[in-house]
Amino acid sequence: MLRTEEMLLNVGPQHPSTHGVFRLVIKIDGEIIKEATPVIGYLHRGTEKLAEDLTYTQIIPYTDRMDYLAAMTNNYVLCHAVETMMGVELPDYAEYLRVLAMELGRIASHLVWFGTYLLDIGAVSPFLYAFRERERIINLLNELSGGRLTFNYMRVGGVKWDAPGGWFDRVQEFVPYMREQLAGYHDLVGGNEIFLSRVKGVGVYSQETALQYSLSGANLRCTGVDWDLRKHEPYSLYERFDFKVITGETGDAWDRFKCRMGEIEESLKIIEQTFDQMPAEGKTMAKVPRMIKAPPGEAYVRIESPRGEIGCYINSDGKKEPYRMKFRRPSFYNLQILPKLLEGENMANLITILGGVDIVLGEVDG
Amino acid sequence: MTDKDKSQETDSVHKDGGDHSESERQQRDHEADKPSSGPPDKQDSQNENAATDSENPNKPQTPHPTEETNPKKATEKPVSSEKSPPDDKPKRKSSPSSKSAPEKTEEEPSYNQPLLDQYLSIIEKDLGSMALEAAYINRLSKHVPTLVAHDHTYFQVAKLLRYHPALSFNYLSELHGTDLKTHMEVYLHLHSFEHHHSLALKVKIERDNPELETVTSLWEGANWPECEAYDLLGIHFINHPNLKRIFLGEEWEGYPLRKDYEAYDEEV
Numbered sequence: 001m002l003r004t005e006e007m008l009l010n011v012g013p014q015h016p017s018t019h020g021v022f023r024l025v026i027k028i029d030g031e032i033i034k035e036a037t038p039v040i041g042y043l044h045r046g047t048e049k050l051a052e053d054l055t056y057t058q059i060i061p062y063t064d065r066m067d068y069l070a071a072m073t074n075n076y077v078l079c080h081a082v083e084t085m086m087g088v089e090l091p092d093y094a095e096y097l098r099v100l101a102m103e104l105g106r107i108a109s110h111l112v113w114f115g116t117y118l119l120d121i122g123a124v125s126p127f128l129y130a131f132r133e134r135e136r137i138i139n140l141l142n143e144l145s146g147g148r149l150t151f152n153y154m155r156v157g158g159v160k161w162d163a164p165g166g167w168f169d170r171v172q173e174f175v176p177y178m179r180e181q182l183a184g185y186h187d188l189v190g191g192n193e194i195f196l197s198r199v200k201g202v203g204v205y206s207q208e209t210a211l212q213y214s215l216s217g218a219n220l221r222c223t224g225v226d227w228d229l230r231k232h233e234p235y236s237l238y239e240r241f242d243f244k245v246i247t248g249e250t251g252d253a254w255d256r257f258k259c260r261m262g263e264i265e266e267s268l269k270i271i272e273q274t275f276d277q278m279p280a281e282g283k284t285m286a287k288v289p290r291m292i293k294a295p296p297g298e299a300y301v302r303i304e305s306p307r308g309e310i311g312c313y314i315n316s317d318g319k320k321e322p323y324r325m326k327f328r329r330p331s332f333y334n335l336q337i338l339p340k341l342l343e344g345e346n347m348a349n350l351i352t353i354l355g356g357v358d359i360v361l362g363e364v365d366g
Numbered sequence: 367m368t369d370k371d372k373s374q375e376t377d378s379v380h381k382d383g384g385d386h387s388e389s390e391r392q393q394r395d396h397e398a399d400k401p402s403s404g405p406p407d408k409q410d411s412q413n414e415n416a417a418t419d420s421e422n423p424n425k426p427q428t429p430h431p432t433e434e435t436n437p438k439k440a441t442e443k444p445v446s447s448e449k450s451p452p453d454d455k456p457k458r459k460s461s462p463s464s465k466s467a468p469e470k471t472e473e474e475p476s477y478n479q480p481l482l483d484q485y486l487s488i489i490e491k492d493l494g495s496m497a498l499e500a501a502y503i504n505r506l507s508k509h510v511p512t513l514v515a516h517d518h519t520y521f522q523v524a525k526l527l528r529y530h531p532a533l534s535f536n537y538l539s540e541l542h543g544t545d546l547k548t549h550m551e552v553y554l555h556l557h558s559f560e561h562h563h564s565l566a567l568k569v570k571i572e573r574d575n576p577e578l579e580t581v582t583s584l585w586e587g588a589n590w591p592e593c594e595a596y597d598l599l600g601i602h603f604i605n606h607p608n609l610k611r612i613f614l615g616e617e618w619e620g621y622p623l624r625k626d627y628e629a630y631d632e633e634v
Contacts, residue, residue, distance in 0.1 A: 041613035048598075049622050085506045156527075199597050211559060214587025225559065232562065251510040299507035300540060300566065311540050313553065328555075336590050364612060366537050 002028040003112045013042050017120045017351050021363025024338075024354070025128040027245035028347060036342040038335060043365040051325040052218075056082050056156055059325070064150035066329060067363040069112050072098075072105035072141070073305040075154035081233060081312040082156045085294040087122045093282025094158035095237045100171065100274050101144060101153060102236075103267040106135040107178065108262045109306035110267075115356040118189060119259075121198050126189055133181050136174055143167055156292045172275055174266050180265060190261075199253040203341050203353040206251060213337040216330050217308025218259040219357060221252035229304040238304075242268045242279060253356040260358070263306075293320050300324070307331050307358055473605040476503040481563060482511040488533060492526055493519065504566060510555075510567040520552075520569040521579040527556060527567065528584045534560045538585035543576075543595040545624045550576045550601060571601070580606040 012023040021042035027034040046064060051059045056078070063074035076098060083090065088099040089219050090098075115130030138148050143164055144155035190194055205213075220227060228245040230238040246262030248255025294316035302311035311328030334357050341353050475493040476482075486501055515523040527535045535556035544551045554567040571578055580603040581588045592603045593612040600621035603609055611618060620627050 024506075041615065044613040046474045046622060070472060085509060138463075209586075211537050212586040214585065227559070233564075236501075295506065297506040298504070298553075300510070300553070301508065307541065311555070312538065313542065315544055324542075324544045330544075333587055336587060362431075363440060 006034065008029065011220050011350075013156050015356065018361070019116060019359065020358070020364075022361050022364070024350075026342070026350070031347045032348060033345050033350065034104075034149060035355075036339045038338055040335070040361075040364050043361050045365070047366055048325050048327065051322055053321060055320045056294070056322070056346045059322075060154065061150065062165055063327070064147075064152055066327060066366065067109075067305060067307065067310070067331070067360045068149050069360055070105045070109040070306045071149060071151050072101045072153065073303065073310060074311050074327075075151060076102055076236070077301065077303050077305075077312045079154045079156050080295050080303060082185055082292060083300050084356035085299045085314060085316065086156070086288070086292075087299065088157050088286050088288055090158055090286050091283040092237070093279055094284045094286070096278040097144075097159050097163060097239055097275055097284065098154060099241075100271060101141065101151070101159075103270050103274075104137050104141060104171070106306045107264050107265045108134045108141070108174050110264050111137070113260060113306075113358050114185065114189075114257075117358075118195070120351045120355045121195070123189070129181065129185065131179060131187070133180070133264065138178075140167070140171055140174065143170075155285065157288035158283070160284075162284050168275065171271065175271055178264070180270055181284065182261070182268075185261065188267065194255065199356075200350055201250070201252045202349050203256075203345075203356055204250060204252045205337065205341065209337070209340075210251065213340075214333045215304070215308070215337060216333065217304070217358075218256050218263070219308060219334050219337075221246060222248035224249050229302060231310060233302070234277055235301070238270075241273050243267075243269050256356045256358075291320050293318060302328065305330055305365065307360065309332055327366060328361040328366055329366055331357075331359040331361075335359050379481055432470045476505065476509045478509045478511050479505055483505075484564070485511060485527075485533065488530055489513075489523065489526060493522055494529070497523055499570070507566070510566050511523055512568060514570070517569055517571045517578060518546055518568075521581065524554070524567065524581050525540065527565065532561075534558050535563070535565055536560065536585075538581070538587045538591075539564075541581075541588050541591040541595070543599040543601050543623075545573070547573075547625055549573050550599065552578060552601065553593065554581070570623055575602040578602070579604050582606060597621075600624065 006027055006029050007037050009026050009028055010023070011026065012018045013021040015022075015105070017315050018024070023039040023042070025039060027036075045065070047062050050062060054062070060075055060078060063078050064071040067074050079293045082088075111130040111134040115127035115134070118126040141151060141153075142148050144167060145151035145160070147153075205223065207225055209224045210225065216227075224247050226245050226247050229235070231243075233245040244262075246259045246266065247258055294314055296316055296318040298313065298315040300308050300311060300313040304310075308330030309328065310330050313324075313326040314322050317323045317325040337359065338354065342350060345353065371629065372412070416548070420560055450561055473491040482501060482503060489497055497515065497519045498513055502512055504510050504512045508598050513523065535558045537559055539553065539557050540553070540555040542553055550571045550573050552569050552571065556565045556567060558565075568576065576599070578601060580594065582603075583605075589607065592593055592601075592606055592609055592610060593608075594605075595601045596603060596609050597611040597613050597618075610616070614622070622629075
């Protein structure tokens with residue numbers, strides 16, 4: 001038998017496939033990974049500490065910078081936590097605007113994942129297609145909020161402003177266009193034998209393992225757990241929409257791919273239904289005091305972000321700043337399983353597995 | 367609850383009227399919002415109708431997944447409690463908007479009260495009546511049943527919550543610590559995928575030498591969150607497999623999320 005020697009290999013922190021500053025120290029024996037140690041914290045900005053000196057409205061832009069690929073959901077979770085504590089009921093119109101913004105953000109986030117994931121494992125053209133479509137969403141959200149990635153659009157009690165003229169029409173036009181492109185993706189990638197052999201049966205874990213490791217989002221649903229907070233702990237107006245929770249069966253990278261692509265389609269459905277239900281006009285803000293103060297006490301709320309369960313904990317002493325704020329960041333929890341998944345794996349599967357987790361480092365490091 | 371909130375709202379409005387320097391930064395935001403504010407009553411009644419209308423078709427759907435994923439829910443208690451959350455949803459939805467009876471909701475026992483009673487009876491049976499320091503419904507946090515354990519019973523309570531068949535909180539949603547100046551607090555949000563219940567578990571620990579048994583043996587997912595609490599608050603989790611300063615690095619001095627932490631650079 002060929003004698004091999006254990007070798008230490010450092011991946012990152014500046015490595016394109018880590019999508020940020022993430023370092024992975026791996027011990028390899030030939031082609032086989034013996035041990036993998038993730039090193040994080042390069043992007044830790046102390047959001048929670050900073051939040052303690054800021055008013056609730058001032059914290060909103062900071063949430064944009066955690067998961068910068070789906071900032072709308074981050075905006076929402078903070079506002080939702082404060083609204084829950086204050087008992088604010090939002091006008092329908094504002095909630096529909098929020099749902100539209102969040103679902104567009106979800107599609108954009110999944111498109112980035114789709115493009116970069118395939119780029120990581122060697123297919124360049126899907127990246128170009130995905131980013132072309134994503135650009136349209138980014139432009140739409142830019143028109144709505146004035147920012148391309150860091151929107152700062154939501155406020156406690158509603159949204160900052162109404163959609164500009166013609167915006168709804170442009171979103172409506174986007175839906176069939178995206179659907180057409182999505183079919184193209186499936187032709188281009190979903191049936192590609194090389195891709196399938198790269199992802200099928202790779203990075204498999206069971207339902208129990210997924211729950212044990214506190215995974216959420218597509219990482220959890222790929223094992224067959226029917227769990228989507230939009231459906232099972234409905235917040236906002238998600239009770240009014242008819243959509244499916246996409247689940248996988250085997251819990252491999254291929255199932256995670258199918259879950260995320262399926263979610264794009266479901267988000268499109270929600271956007272369509274929004275237009276059916278939405279009042280033509282309405283208030284964008286509920287009646288809230290000028291200075292937002294959460295009542296003394298604590299609250300933890302959680303919602304479904306594109307990456308999984310994002311939560312916000314507020315401990316308030318009745319002042320205009322939170323006493324303690326904590327964000328449950330899905331990527332941070334989802335990444336924990338990585339050493340376990342990589343152990344004993346072939347080197348070639350490293351990027352397939354890491355990419356399949358769908359991490360955003362701004363969120364991992366908080 | 368709503369009554370109280372309202373009084374607080376009006377209170378703060380008055381206060382803020384005089385305190386412009388503080389609120390000026392926010393003023394710009396609200397100027398944009400002001401023109402769109404109108405009479406709220408109409409919207410609210412619409413809201414309520416729409417909510418109840420649309421909930422009805424969804425209602426039978428919600429319990430389905432639990433039934434499928436949980437074939438052995440033969441005992442009576444979980445069944446009754448499983449049904450209670452969807453039944454109660456309209457109540458929760460409409461309670462803030464129905465301004466006619468705010469005092470009632472304050473006095474009425476929470477819709478999660480039966481769940482809490484059930485947890486308490488199980489815990490008392492297994493661990494005795496002294497295991498918990500307090501137990502209540504946190505109305506601010508979507509009526510989540512909240513248990514406060516002693517630091518010496520914390521692990522036992524957590525273990526029972528994890529493995530008892532009628533509880534089986536098999537998913538750790540969140541774990542973090544808070545510095546409350548007089549003591550530290552660790553907060554866990556748990557979820558049971560078998561019964562679809564949520565629960566908050568809290569434990570108070572001393573501040574000078576904060577130590578707590580790790581729960582990584584119960585939930586693997588507690589590993590990094592405990593490291594985070596150690597890194598930012600200095601809470602030592604005993605028997606943790608690899609407790610390290612996950613964000614800041616071992617050479618960092620002090621624990622930033624403690625309230626008496628002095629920032630290295632005052633400008634930050």
